[in-house]
Amino acid sequence: MEQPLTQHIKKDGSVLSLKEYEAVGGYQGLKKALKMTPKEVMQMVKDSNLRGRGGAGFPTGMKWSFVPMDDHAPHPKYIVANGDEMEPGTFKDRVLVEGNPHQLIEGMIISAYAIQADISYIFLRWAYHEAAKRVEVAIHEAYQAGYLGERIAGSDFHLEMHLHTSVGRYMCGEETALLNALEGKRANPRSKPPFPQVSGLFGKPTIVNNVETFNNIPHIIDKGTEWYQALSKSPDGGGTKLYGVSGHVKKPAIWELPLGVSLRELIEEHAGGMMDGYKFRAALPGGASTDFLTEEHLDVAMDFTNVMKAGSRMGTGTVIVLDDKTCPVGMVLNLEKFFAQESCGWCTPCREGLPWTAKILDAIENGRGMMNQLDILSFETVYMAPGNTFCALAPGAMEPLQSALKYFREDFERHIKEHKCPWD
Amino acid sequence: MSVVFSEKKLNRVKELVSHYPDGKQKSALIPVLHLAQEENDGWLSVEWMDYVAGLLQMTPIEVYEVATFYSMLNTKPIGRYVFEVCQTGPCMIKGSDDIIAYIGEKLGIKPGETTKDGMFTLKKVECLGACGYAPMMQLGKNYREHLTKEKVDAIIEECRKEARQIKEN
């Protein structure tokens, strides 16, 4: 099984230096890309069928194709790596940034070449101190080696790259809010259109991709689109995916696997199954803002289409397992409190609706609930459905709730009837 | 009391500002606020925010607006050792509530509070991207993972020992 993104990451946790990265084929993809036209590079990424790894699964090549490329296109254009990683349950990008920062840098340089960008930023959440330290060293090494700056690797192409350390706010990960944060403002989202590809950072054409997405690019260019497509088990997209499992499983971790492995394989094989004394109850397949899946969905292939068909989303591909010893109402309450706190307050349904939701859940969890509140909760999921709020935070927050109401209805009712949490 | 960065920090500010296009020095605000926070025992006083506003040619209100929006920026004094314990879903499943309660009990403080001697602050924070190694917390620039009560005891002891050593030297 091939693991192009992680195979060179060292087991001892130390970073891959520039020399070590070059010795295993690093920056070969960049050298090849620079011999192609930007259009050819973009076409290869389209043909590879790479879909964004930040949660929405948008085809990467298509995203890039909206950037104006004619001679009169506005400059500077920007490339930004989204390393905010605050979707609860998600702990994959840190592995890539800490283990092999040059792979991210190379991916960003190639992407910058494809859209003819001038300036690039790695937007990293502040808590990732070790990753930040390693990125700073790696950027410096890349400048020294002529992979960044003027006339990159002997070509006419130039690119600046900087690290931008942000602060803790879930909203910073939403791509237009990220651009506001990068401009030194509050992380409120922007209305679209105009899309960032046309008017992004400082009003100039900008591409924001997830850290893992960029890590795929060097391999696509170096080894070709057919090889890349064949890495995946799914017709849904090319490549491998970083999957992870957390919760009461024997071996929680992150693994790079073919896109489209089953949820069962992740939990039972890679994570070693449930810890002794715990039974599987349900799972959030791709972070906190995805719908619960249950036992009946264990054989679902973890790709974009199949998880959607099962009523959820693949999201970030990092699974949170809920066991029989954890109260599902308490779990949903925990998540809704998170979302309520992280709401940026820009639009009313989310600003008012999420704290209200959390308050009701708190009442039910603590034995003060009433049956009609279940209807109010159902109403909330419609009130904050996609299209009713300014950004995807609130609809995302409704996904664990609406699925919990569906699968754990009895548990909600027991809380209300018994006037206490049965798990207490 | 007026506050200023050292020569070295000022150079760092200049470098940070140079990462953004001309006239966009405001982008450096958050990185510079981090520097100020480091300089001022981990929190941002009004003096420091006003000083940073001046450095980046911004109005003080623009700086306050940003500083109060982001959770990693502290606008009140905090302890020397800040236990930032993750309380989100995956960590909760693995018992973060018990860890938070245990730390609070040992130190005699509630989440959000600082011990009277100014040594420890207990903070509940959201997912730190280490969910597979739950329960966990951030202490300074490091992650402490797979927390147990015994580990918490050892960490508190380690902090006290370090503080004693610093005092003796």
Ligand SMILES: Cc1cc2nc3c(=O)[nH]c(=O)nc-3n(C[C@H](O)[C@H](O)[C@H](O)COP(=O)(O)O)c2cc1C
């Ligand atoms: C509230 C919210 C938080 C998000 N957080 C992240 C994040 O931390 N990292 C990320 O890559 N994408 C995040 N996204 C998705 C981004 O908006 C964007 O779709 C993504 O960065 C695009 O990259 P991709 O096309 O490579 O997936 C978030 C979206 C929302 C609505």
Ligand code: SF4
């Ligand atoms: S949905 Fe929530 S987070 Fe998104 S813009 Fe509205 S208030 Fe802000």
Ligand code: FES
């Ligand atoms: S939930 Fe605690 S680190 Fe992610």
